[in-house]
Amino acid sequence: MKPYVYIAHPIPSKVEAYIAEHCEYKIWNEANEKIPKGQLKEELKSADGAILTGYDVDEALLADTEKLKVVSTVSVGYNRYDTAALKKHNVYGTHTPHVLDETVADLIFGLVLSGGRRIAELHEYVKGGHWGEEPDSAFYGYDIHQRTLGIIGMGRIGEKIAKRARFGFDMAIRYYNRSRKPEMEEKYDAVRLELDELLKQADFVVLIVPLTDDTYQLIGQRELELMKSSAVLINGARGPVVDEDAVVQALKNETIFSAALDVFEKEPLPSDHPLLSLRNVTLTPHIGSATRNTDESMMMRAAENMVQGAYGKTPKDVVKELR
Numbered sequence: 528m529k530p531y532v533y534i535a536h537p538i539p540s541k542v543e544a545y546i547a548e549h550c551e552y553k554i555w556n557e558a559n560e561k562i563p564k565g566q567l568k569e570e571l572k573s574a575d576g577a578i579l580t581g582y583d584v585d586e587a588l589l590a591d592t593e594k595l596k597v598v599s600t601v602s603v604g605y606n607r608y609d610t611a612a613l614k615k616h617n618v619y620g621t622h623t624p625h626v627l628d629e630t631v632a633d634l635i636f637g638l639v640l641s642g643g644r645r646i647a648e649l650h651e652y653v654k655g656g657h658w659g660e661e662p663d664s665a666f667y668g669y670d671i672h673q674r675t676l677g678i679i680g681m682g683r684i685g686e687k688i689a690k691r692a693r694f695g696f697d698m699a700i701r702y703y704n705r706s707r708k709p710e711m712e713e714k715y716d717a718v719r720l721e722l723d724e725l726l727k728q729a730d731f732v733v734l735i736v737p738l739t740d741d742t743y744q745l746i747g748q749r750e751l752e753l754m755k756s757s758a759v760l761i762n763g764a765r766g767p768v769v770d771e772d773a774v775v776q777a778l779k780n781e782t783i784f785s786a787a788l789d790v791f792e793k794e795p796l797p798s799d800h801p802l803l804s805l806r807n808v809t810l811t812p813h814i815g816s817a818t819r820n821t822d823e824s825m826m827m828r829a830a831e832n833m834v835q836g837a838y839g840k841t842p843k844d845v846v847k848e849l850r
């Protein structure tokens with residue numbers, strides 16, 4: 528008999544065909560509405576596996592899921608997993624590393640460019656019909672090439688950002704990471720620094736660490752004040768890795784030159800959020816990995832992990848706390 532799995536959001540037809548080959552299944556097909564948590568809990572009671580992107584997978588959800596062996600998220604970040612609860616219920620938690628690295632690095636580099644050269648701000652200016660109202664010098668930003676990039680989180684994606692910066696833009700690479708990465712030092716001339724020193728030296732500071740207890744509000748008012756007044760802060764990690772109020776204040780006071788943010792404390796960003804009224808910020812809707820090319824690869828990887836787990840095998844991408 529095939530195992531039964533539940534998928535809590537729409538998936539591409541190719542991925543559905545793969546799941547259908549191996550499992551009995553049900554899909555929540557509402558793209559603009561999430562399944563209510565109570566209903567999701569009910570659905571999981573009979574499931575052997577599930578794909579649950581964007582849900583808190585915690586004790587409340589996992590209680591009474593006797594059959595459940597695996598949950599997959601279509602993301603590499605898994606800060607919404609309560610790994611202790613997963614362990615307690617003997618459920619594998621999986622994610623989608625590797626397949627999105629280059630795609631996320633592309634977007635982050637777009638944010639670097641926009642933050643330095645004010646692309647988003649100037650786009651608004653031109654579209655608003657204001658071109659010509661001020662001298663060109665009012666729009667000058669900062670060069671990207673041959674300047675210093677500080678990467679906080681030199682992991683899979685951090686490396687791809689370093690590659691673009693070093694070989695595409697001839698930048699000097701500084702990094703702050705829990706462990707030393709001799710390979711990155713060798714390949715990209717990267718220099719490991721303590722956080723405060725990196726913040727003082729970098730022209731562009733990119734955050735691409737996981738959200739954990741240790742990285743929660745890693746960048747707050749004190750850290751922003753260490754940065755150069757010409758520096759750009761790019762957050763591609765998770766919103767709570769920065770103190771958002773402190774970032775708003777630093778942008779208002781021009782403590783830093785600009786910020787470019789893909790992730791936020793509350794997503795979608797509330798319509799009255801102060802970031803929305805600031806000039807010197809580029810905002811994207813948590814879309815680092817989401818392209819027409821990569822979305823399907825991530826979905827397929829999540830489905831493969833789920834199918835492996837539902838059949839009682841160890842899935843390929845179990846998160847490291849549960850290996």
Ligand SMILES: NC(=O)C1=CN([C@@H]2O[C@H](COP(=O)(O)OP(=O)(O)OC[C@H]3O[C@@H](n4cnc5c(N)ncnc54)[C@H](OP(=O)(O)O)[C@@H]3O)[C@@H](O)[C@H]2O)C=CC1
Nearest residue numbers: 604680681682683684704705706736737741763764815816
């Ligand atoms: N905006 C978006 O759409 C996307 C955002 N992301 C975010 O990016 C994150 C990173 O992804 P990925 O590169 O694949 O992850 P990796 O695990 O490969 O890299 C994370 C790096 O962060 C380091 N790190 C972890 N904790 C700390 C800490 N407390 N202090 C210093 N360094 C630390 C790790 O160090 P060590 O090697 O020593 O463990 C590791 O090198 C994801 O968790 C996710 O939150 C990812 C994809 C898309």
Ligand SMILES: O=CC(=O)O
Nearest residue numbers: 601602603604816
């Ligand atoms: O934010 C996206 C991810 O893959 O993590």
